[in-house]
Amino acid sequence: xxGVTQTPKFRVLKTGQSMTLLCAQDMNHEYMYWYRQDPGMGxxxxxxxxxxxxxxxxxxxxxxxxxxLKKQNFLLGLExxxxxxxxxxxxxxxxxxxxxxxxEQFFGPGTRLTVL
Amino acid sequence: QxxxxxxxxxxxxxxxxxxxxxxxxxxxYSVHWYRxxxxxxxxxxxxxxxxxxxxxxEKISASFNEKxxxxxxxxxxxxxxxxxxxxxxxxxxxxxxxxFGTGTRLQVTL
Numbered sequence: 001x002x003g004v005t006q007t008p009k010f011r012v013l014k015t016g017q018s019m020t021l022l023c024a025q026d027m028n029h030e031y032m033y034w035y036r037q038d039p040g041m042g043x044x045x046x047x048x049x050x051x052x053x054x055x056x057x058x059x060x061x062x063x064x065x066x067x068x069l070k071k072q073n074f075l076l077g078l079e080x081x082x083x084x085x086x087x088x089x090x091x092x093x094x095x096x097x098x099x100x101x102x103x104e105q106f107f108g109p110g111t112r113l114t115v116l
Numbered sequence: 117q118x119x120x121x122x123x124x125x126x127x128x129x130x131x132x133x134x135x136x137x138x139x140x141x142x143x144x145y146s147v148h149w150y151r152x153x154x155x156x157x158x159x160x161x162x163x164x165x166x167x168x169x170x171x172x173x174e175k176i177s178a179s180f181n182e183k184x185x186x187x188x189x190x191x192x193x194x195x196x197x198x199x200x201x202x203x204x205x206x207x208x209x210x211x212x213x214x215x216f217g218t219g220t221r222l223q224v225t226l
Contacts, residue, residue, distance in 0.1 A: 031212055042118065042203060042216040043158070050211050058213070090157060097212045100167075102146045104160040105205075105214065 001026050004108035006091050012114045013081045021076040021111050023091030030096045032074040033058075033105065034066060036087040043090065049074055050096070081115045088112050117141055119206045121217035128194045128224050136189040136220045138204030147180050147187040148205040148214060151198075158203060161189070191222070199224045 004025045013019055023032065030051050035043040045058030047066040055066045063085060065077045074093075078085060092105040119140040126134055138147060146165045150158035164180035164187055175192045191198055201221050205214035 033213075035216075040218060042218040043205075043214075044216070045213060048211060048213060056211070059215070094212055097145075097207075100165070102148075102163045102165050102207070103212065104148065104163060105212070106160070107157040109157050 003027065004091055004093055004106050006089075006108040006111050008111060009109065010112045012116065013078075014116050015082060017081050018077070018079050019081065019113075020078075021089055021091075021113075023074045023076070023093075023108055024072055025074075025091075025093040025106070025108075026072060027093060027106065028071070029093035029106075030071075031094045032068065033092045033094075034064070034074065034076045035090045035092065036060065036085075037090060037110075038087050046076065046089075081113075083115045086113060086115045118215055119204055119217045121202075121204060121220050123220060124218075125221040126223070128198075128222065130196060130224055130226055131193050134191045134194060134222060136191075136202050136204075136222070138187045138189075138206070138217055140185045140206045140208070140215075142185065142206070142208040144180075144182070144185050144206050144208050146207040147178075148207070149178055149187075149189050150203045150205065151200045152203065152219075153200040161202075194222075194224045196224050196226070198222060 034046040049068040052071040091108040095103040149161040152158040201219040
């Protein structure tokens with residue numbers, strides 16, 4: 001099993017350009033998440049999905065859009081990139097929480113994005 | 117609100133012990149602990165559930181005080197491989213969403 005994969009690994013954009021980050025998981029997880037990580041800020045949730053066809057906003061959703069057309073894929077889009085979106089982006093997935101249970105989130109290797 | 121982690125950084129000699137604390141202002145369902153090495157993805161260490169027992173494996177263990185909404189990670193007889201940044205992630209709502217602390221940087225030296 002590949003686990004959680006992300007493409008691309010690195011990307012440099014100019015202000016105003018658009019791009020899509022792809023996250024794929026082969027663990028049949030219902031839940032998927034997109035985080036950004038900035039120095040000194042920890043991981044902050046951008047958007048998440050609890051199943052195919054569903055998405056919801058996290059802590060820092062502005063400037064991003066997401067789609068989950070297939071259960072195994074979760075796409076993060078930047079329509080008009082800004083320098084403030086320079087960050088490392090991590091995708092994660094997990095099983096849904098059951099009563100009395102808890103499940104870890106599995107993280108992808110990350111995408112390092114620079115917006116000039 | 118982000119949980120508060122302390123200390124922000126700690127330097128240990130190999131074989132010494134360390135405690136990392138995580139405190140939240142919200143009523144929590146669970147606390148997750150992850151370790152991240154430079155340039156890599158966070159790696160899961162353990163999860164503490166509300167009403168659950170203290171967890172541990174090898175020389176790393178953790179506890180969760182539900183009354184205080186605090187969790188502590190205990191590293192005993194530290195090894196060089198323990199170096200990295202430790203994050204707690206707290207779960208208070210639905211969809212297993214985690215809110216992460218800002219991290220504790222741990223460096224183990226010879």
